[in-house]
Amino acid sequence: MTGNRGARSGKGSLGILIPGLGAVGTTVIAGVMAIRRGLGLPIGSVTQLGRFRQDPNDEQSERIVKDALNLVPLDRLHFAGWDIFEGSCYESAVESRVLEKELLQTLHGELSAIRPMPAVFSRDHVKRLDGPNLKRGRSWFDLAEQVKSDIQQIRKEQALDRLVMVWCGSTETFITPNQQHESLAAFERAMSANDPGISPSMVYAYAALSSGVPFANGAPNLTVDIPAMVELANEYQVPVCGKDFKTGQTLMKTIIAPGLKARMIGLSGWFSTNILGNRDGAVLADPGSFKTKEISKLSVLDSILDPKRYPELYGDITHTVRINYYPPRGDNKEGWDNIDINGWLGYPMQIKVDFLCRDSILAAPLVLDLALLLDLAQRKGLRGPQDWLSFYFKSPMTAALGQPEHDLFRQQQLLHDQFRRFAS
Numbered sequence: 001m002t003g004n005r006g007a008r009s010g011k012g013s014l015g016i017l018i019p020g021l022g023a024v025g026t027t028v029i030a031g032v033m034a035i036r037r038g039l040g041l042p043i044g045s046v047t048q049l050g051r052f053r054q055d056p057n058d059e060q061s062e063r064i065v066k067d068a069l070n071l072v073p074l075d076r077l078h079f080a081g082w083d084i085f086e087g088s089c090y091e092s093a094v095e096s097r098v099l100e101k102e103l104l105q106t107l108h109g110e111l112s113a114i115r116p117m118p119a120v121f122s123r124d125h126v127k128r129l130d131g132p133n134l135k136r137g138r139s140w141f142d143l144a145e146q147v148k149s150d151i152q153q154i155r156k157e158q159a160l161d162r163l164v165m166v167w168c169g170s171t172e173t174f175i176t177p178n179q180q181h182e183s184l185a186a187f188e189r190a191m192s193a194n195d196p197g198i199s200p201s202m203v204y205a206y207a208a209l210s211s212g213v214p215f216a217n218g219a220p221n222l223t224v225d226i227p228a229m230v231e232l233a234n235e236y237q238v239p240v241c242g243k244d245f246k247t248g249q250t251l252m253k254t255i256i257a258p259g260l261k262a263r264m265i266g267l268s269g270w271f272s273t274n275i276l277g278n279r280d281g282a283v284l285a286d287p288g289s290f291k292t293k294e295i296s297k298l299s300v301l302d303s304i305l306d307p308k309r310y311p312e313l314y315g316d317i318t319h320t321v322r323i324n325y326y327p328p329r330g331d332n333k334e335g336w337d338n339i340d341i342n343g344w345l346g347y348p349m350q351i352k353v354d355f356l357c358r359d360s361i362l363a364a365p366l367v368l369d370l371a372l373l374l375d376l377a378q379r380k381g382l383r384g385p386q387d388w389l390s391f392y393f394k395s396p397m398t399a400a401l402g403q404p405e406h407d408l409f410r411q412q413q414l415l416h417d418q419f420r421r422f423a424s
């Protein structure tokens with residue numbers, strides 16, 4: 001089966017498929033379960049708490065996002081996933097140390113019932129991890145077929161009407177876009193030949209798209225941001241989006257930078273450093289995975305500040321990003337920013353930001369929103385990269401594979417414009 005049932009209506013059940021049941025994956029799943037039982041609020045979720053104006057100039061036209069867009073309600077969501085470790089969602093959530101043990105204990109039965117399916121994995125792509133729960137196959141192509149049959153089985157066993165996939169797996173080592181990514185035919189040849197330019201996340205994405213399942217990429221991996229995958233998404237009429245959830249430090253950057261620019265305040269340097277101690281931090285201690293993340297984090301300032309148009313303000317900026325693995329901090333990351341700005345007659349000033357955040361608490365509502373909005377996009381017949389979802393990403397994919405929008409407020413405008421089109 002390729003298409004999703006109930007494609008036009010918001011009725012029926014939605015399965016959220018998650019490769020990578022680690023800190024973010026289990027926090028969104030446990031969070032939805034807790035919210036359904038009235039044990040918490042969906043804070044950070046635009047689909048659950050947000051409003052928009054149908055007519056931007058008319059206050060009376062304000063509507064609640066989830067109602068106006070007819071999104072699937074939380075009690076009709078189901079979860080399944082893959083991981084290289086065998087532990088259930090309960091065990092993984094306890095190990096991730098994001099949510100309190102008492103809350104997890106309350107959800108023990110539901111969380112324990114979700115066990116990860118064997119993963120497509122390669123240590124060549126994530127050097128600092130290894131686990132036993134793996135698929136075996138002759139080629140990437142063969143492994144994609146196995147993921148496709150997992151998808152079909154879940155759809156059947158859980159009697160799901162529609163499915164979406166959100167990648168919450170580890171950051172893979174940097175891959176340079178190459179000829180094998182240029183067209184679907186070349187990509188499929190490379191899959192059969194076990195080409196190292198193909199990574200596990202691409203295998204899941206290929207399986208999802210060719211099963212008619214929309215795909216969101218929460219990591220900075222190349223994955224679907226290549227012409228071959230866009231071709232596949234268009235062929236199967238499926239929407240895709242990515243890359244890299246915009247959560248802590250980059251979220252702050254894309255809030256502060258547009259403000260400085262709005263007041264024509266100059267910038268000479270932005271030094272960002274982080275300490276984090278979760279498994280994501282351990283993976284990012286590998287230079288290959290860090291490079292993938294660094295490129296994603298560095299890209300935002302240029303596009304917001306537009307140094308070509310404002311060379312006197314932004315023509316010579318030093319922008320540095322560091323991530324340090326520091327186990328005692330666990331998932332509770334600390335991100336410091338030193339921002340060197342200049343004002344009237346060039347006089348220098350400094351801004352210091354110290355964000356004591358919780359990575360997975362910030363990322364979980366994004367996974368929920370993306371799943372519900374991709375499902376909606378598919379029901380509305382949208383396909384290929386969804387620029388209006390750039391609001392959620394550090395390195396947004398664009399339809400023409402062109403320049404993405406990074407300014408959070410312009411991204412919110414794109415999101416609301418699309419909400420208005422959907423609701424009219």
Ligand SMILES: NC(=O)c1ccc[n+]([C@@H]2O[C@H](COP(=O)([O-])OP(=O)(O)OC[C@H]3O[C@@H](n4cnc5c(N)ncnc54)[C@H](O)[C@@H]3O)[C@@H](O)[C@H]2O)c1
Nearest residue numbers: 020022023024083119169170171200219245247279280359
């Ligand atoms: N938390 C945030 O704020 C945030 C923001 C942006 C991006 N991200 C990205 O989201 C991803 C998940 O973050 P996390 O904190 O949950 O990390 P995590 O290490 O806790 O979880 C990742 C999980 O993916 C599993 N995994 C790795 N490769 C896999 C594969 N091929 N198939 C199936 N499972 C696989 C790992 O075993 C692990 O359980 C990372 O790539 C991270 O960079 C997170």
